[in-house]
Amino acid sequence: MHFQARAGEKVRNPVLQRALQKAKPLFVGKRAKGIAALADDALDFETLRTTCEGIRNRTLADLDVWLDIFEERATASGAEVLWARDGEEVGRLVVDIARRHGVSKAAKSKSMLSEEAHLNEALAAAGIRPVETDLGEYIVQLAGETPSHIIAPAVHKTIEEVEALFAKEHGRPIETRTSADIPDMTREARQVLRQHFLTAEMGITGANFLIAETGTAALVTNEGNGRMVTTLPKVHVVVTGIEKVIPTLEDFATLMRLLPRSATGQSISNYVSLLTGTQREGEHDGPQKTVFILVDNGRANLLGSAYQDMLRCIRCGACMNHCPVYFSLGGHAYGWVYPGPMGSVLTPLYTGIENALDLPHATTGCNQCGSVCPVRIPLPRLMHQLRTDQVERGLRPLSERLAFKAWAWLAGRPALYRWLTRRAARYLSWLAGEDGRIHIFGLAPGWTAGRDLPVAGNRTFHELYKARKRA
């Protein structure tokens, strides 16, 4: 199904619309408060943004060197570093590691890259049970769906839907739930998932950052599931993109002043874990085997291209939290792993421009995403660039191409252009009638299906300009 068809369906889904309308002001308000609080410590958002942008640009400019240093230091600390060209290769590598270590169950902490790789499907096909342990991801997994938001995977689910899923999975009758019951529901999931943490032989996580200085994976969570799956199982697999490297621990500290604030407004997330190597001499917890899988899956192609800025992304979700398109449709309308403005850029770049023609057009051009991005990714400009590429590669529909050709032909003939626009202005003004609004416009009915088209009067710009000059 294409974006337009999905979008229509989502707009007409009252349950989804209720969930989205509830979430939006919370996301926006929390971030605004978190960013404003920087001033209490005499920190300036724009200065911090510039620094964070610089940290990300520094590693991207010499990514070959930084990956080399990261691999060297991660290996020296006792971890193994593997590389995957694409999602399928990720699946093969993880299944292979699981088999070698006799793994029958893998407990997962949130990882969007594992969604890119369809890792859960690959594990299940090999007879290994993947269990999502982030509460939102758990809900989404029970529903047989995919996350609709990169930091709030179940934002599209109402309490009634969650209750139905829990009742089924946990083998009990459905109860009537209000928001006062959310702590009880959370506790129920905690008890079920605790058993999975204790029995899984493998933990799978992403990494918010890879720190080159120490060969370290940085994990940021609020629930503590990231800590569980990296402390209890005997094997830990980190699946992450090659673009995630940053130089030093100091750089990590700087980025942490903006990542949680941009995501949830928190000055810091509850758990921030820096994980290096394997269980040490004398230690009784932590994995005996740690494997990093560094994934390309389209990333390297963006280096040196017009889209390199997109690789700075730190996956905070602020762009979608401030996007009028996202909050009209929810994340599933976008059709692939990443929703919102960052998804509208990444999906065509990672899955092929021709496979996501509508997404770079799914924008109002308001630039709220660009103004909140903590690493200053010019999202509207990148979407514009994608639209330009579509035109240059002849990917636009025939009707659109003909329309622009016709307009270009007309615009090259000023006398005809003026005559025609005069006729058009009179016609529209006549259509609009007394109240100056067109209620149903036959030439573009979609535009007036949900609103009126106001008409600016019965004179063209050229006529008005001439008249004013004379006066």
Added chain:
Amino acid sequence: MSAKQEILDRVQHGVGKGYFAQRRAAALAVLEAKARGPQPAIPGALVDRFREKAESLASTLAGVVTWEAVPGAVADYLAANRLGSQAVVTPEIARLDWAGCGMTVDARGAVDADQVGVTGCFCAVAETGTLVLLSGADTPATVSLLPETHIALVDTARIVATMEDAFALLRAERGEVPRAINFISGPSRTGDIEQTIVLGAHGPCRVHLVLVGEGALPPA
């Protein structure tokens, strides 16, 4: 061609530069420099800032002046909250006189059945009210993770201003990073059901901090 070689070739092509050795040397110099970004200005005593931030993260606090008084403060908290008198403690703090305050403690890593875990911390960060715990033989990571109640002892002399200061202290005292550095800021939480914040998602539901030393008692 191996996946690694293929990916690195693509990366190198995208980066579009030669001089790998020179660029690598420049990168190592960046690692040496350990430059800091903009630093927060934290007015007043670090312990006061830490206390204020920790409370805002839904942690509770108590203060004692000497280490001898710590087991008593922990026992008082447990009694006041009807949490019993049993706890698992990290071997690092086993030497304190827990039995003298009527507590039964096991010094080991935690298991699922443990209800209360007591730990020290490597240091604490005033900027965000955060504990810094390092994994190790005497400081098993499970004690601050599995029990529903986590009690952490914080030496007020080891409260530093920022995460950067914590890293500097780590480099000075340990030289290398441990397997896990855990920054803990209040009880575990989630907002995944209708954006309603609930404490106690997977980690502890309660975090209680006992400040120890000068400035541990809140200003009257």
